[in-house]
Amino acid sequence: MTTLLEVKNVSKQFGKDTKALSNVTFSVKEGEFVSVIGPSGAGKSTLLRCINRMVDASSGEIIFDDAYVHQLNKKELKKVRTKIGMIFQHYNLVNRLSVIENTLHGRLGYKSTLAGALGLYSEDEKLQAARILQILGLEEQIYKRSDQLSGGQKQRVGIARALIQDPKLLLCDEPIASLDPNSSKIIMDHLRNICTSMGITVVVNLHQVDVALKYSDRIIGVNSGKVVFDGTAKSITSNDIHQIYGSDEGKLIFDLGGSHVS
Amino acid sequence: MQAEGPIKTFSLQTDKFLDNQLRERLSKKPFSKSSIAIRTCGLLLIFLTIYAFISFDYKDVNFIDALLLTLDNLGKMFFEPHLKHFSFSHALFQVLVTLGLAFLTTIFGAIIALLLGLLAAENISSKPLSVVIKGTVALIRAVPTVLWVLIFAVAAGLGSVAAVIGMTFHSISYLVKAYSESFEELDKGAIEALQASGANWWQIVFQAVIPSSITYMVSWTFLRFEINFAVAVAMGAAAGAGGIGFDMFMASGFYFDLREIGAITYFILIVAICLEIFATRIKKKLKVLS
Structure with a gap:
């Protein structure tokens, strides 16, 4: 599989001393389903928006489909954006x-x-x-x-x-955060289906760890603007998850492979 | 913060000691700066009003007589209206001319204000441009419409041209503010979604911004139309712009015919009421749709 998206050393600074992202590096292959998880305010949304330059990264490189997204002018950027679909928490219709x-x-x-x-x-x-x-x-x-x-x-x-x-890539910014469990399942099933049967790469921000584990091929854990985990959904351990959320052992509610983690 | 004790249970029994304690607390209403200011202002206004009426120079006018004569004049105006110097159809036509003046200036204003309003809305334009346009428009709005007409009369001569330009000018400034504020209330998400899909500015404006705020725009434009009708009547008299206002000016200042003034007032009143009813209906329909 070829690499569709590459994010290299991307940092984003808001104002003088708020650092939303620092040296984020990862790549996404074509047809992959990637979930980005992490606590609120960790920079997940900013990261997603840096990819299609809804937010301009302060430094670093973003390469999508052989295009250097960070260098494009307005017109070229619009053309690249047509190849990147985006889905929002509040639907934005x-x-x-x-x-x-x-x-x-x-x-x-x-x-x-x-x-x-x-x-x-x-x-x-x-x-x-x-x-x-x-x-x-x-x-x-x-x-x-x-x-x-x-x-x-x-x-x-x-x-x-x-x-x-x-599109070649779907960016989903917390697509199920305002939905009930039933609708959430329908939406996630559709996204998984789009990825599997249409071969469209999906990058999704999630708050629900169990959903991320169930649907994705790969998980990227983000905490305070840094990638702290990058690996397959199968290889993640409860220790990793606690590290992503920066929480103490036994303080999270989630399921890992059917057994309750405590 | 004060530490809260355990939750008290609600009982309907009254406790005399507790009640007294609470009464004392109620009586300690804090004196704030604003309440003092409001009271001082009220007292000052009462004093000034009384002083003004005492110190008026009434000359030889007897208050009762004057009141009766005024009532008599009003009676003549509204209970014995007639048309003497022109016919009913002429009056009707002149009302239409006034309506036309109001309509023309509102349409001109709306078209120009739409473009400027888009540029003045911070969320779809840039901040400096928005500040410049809003500032200019606020300055224009601060000067009354009548004054603008008279200012333009210097170049265009007193008449309908000056009235159209002056009224359009003020309508633009009014509608730019109204439009840009309704654009700014728009949900940021919809714009973001279209930007993310590669749409350009004009497409976003026509596909998201205007469809979302069309109800506000229509109701603001209609409000301005009502205002422009009233102004157009005054312009007929003050700037010689024609229409029913000019006939009213002739009837009062030239013929001193109270009864004719009454008839014209009725004409204007009926049109104004019709506009009001029409506006309410449109707004209701828009509300059902939104």
Whole structure:
């Protein structure tokens, strides 16, 4: 498998003395499902946003699909971004628009300014949107306004919007943090399915250790802006997890391979 | 922080000793700076009002007579309205002219304010540009519309041209503030999501920003239309911009015809009420949609 994404020595400084990331290095292979875990405020979101430069890294290199993301100009960056789908904790849909309109927003990066601004999409694009929505189980909701959907449905629209971009990489910023267990499972199943059957690489920020262990091929543990663990989900030990969260033994609630860790 | 004791149980029995303790606590209402300031201001205003009425120079006007005459004039205006110097259809046409003036200036204002509003909203523009536009617009807004019309009258001559330019000018400044504030209330996430997918500025504006804030924009624009109607009436008289305001000026300042003024007032009142009803309906519909 070839390497799709390489993050080399990336640091990010906010203001004078808040260091969100320091010398983060890792690489992601094509078709991999990677989870980033770590305590709140460890820099997980910043790390994810550095990859598509929603946040500019202070130093370091990011290489995505043979493009040096940190060196690109505005126009080239937009082109790279069309190949990176992003999913958010709060879904980030335009509430007043319908499900299909929100889905089609994923095509904007490919369209001319005028066609995009006026919302002129081709028949093919609409059909593709409908296809994706059907796979995600939203075919009944196509013309519903997105604020009439449940949280889980909104997140599936978010996934549809990312998928219609025809991306190589999906960045998911805590996709299930505001969802109930049932919807969470549906979303994670979809993400896993996208990774396995479509070969799209997925990098996901998670708070739920058990979910991360269950779904991912690889886990990256982040604490105070540093990578403290990088390995397969199978090889992780409870000791590693305690180290990631910087907690004392016996103070976390999670399951590791069916046995309760205490 | 004070250490909290164990949780007390609620009982309905009254305890005299405890009640007295609580009463004492209630009576110790703290005196704050603001309450003192408010009381001093109130007393000062009462004193000034009384002093002003005592020190007025009433000349030979008898208060009762004056009051009766005023009421008589008002009665003539509103109970015996008539049209003498022009016909009903002429009045109707002039009301339409005034409405047209209000409509034109609102539309001009709205179109220009949309662009400036986008540039003045901090979340979709840059901070320095936003500050510059908002500052300029605040300055323009601080000067009343009538003054702007008179200022433009220097170049355009007193009349409809000056009125249109002046009213548009003030409408722009008002709507830029209203629009940019509704844009700024927009959820940051939606913009972020579109940026992350590679969409450009115009696409984000038309696909996320405007659809999200269209209800606010419509209701602000309509409010400005109502304001512009009132201003357009005044402009007819003050700047010779034509319309029903000019007829009113003629009826009062030229013919001294109270009854005709009454009739014109009724005309304006009816139009204003119609606008109000229409605006409420639109807002209701938008609320259902949002």
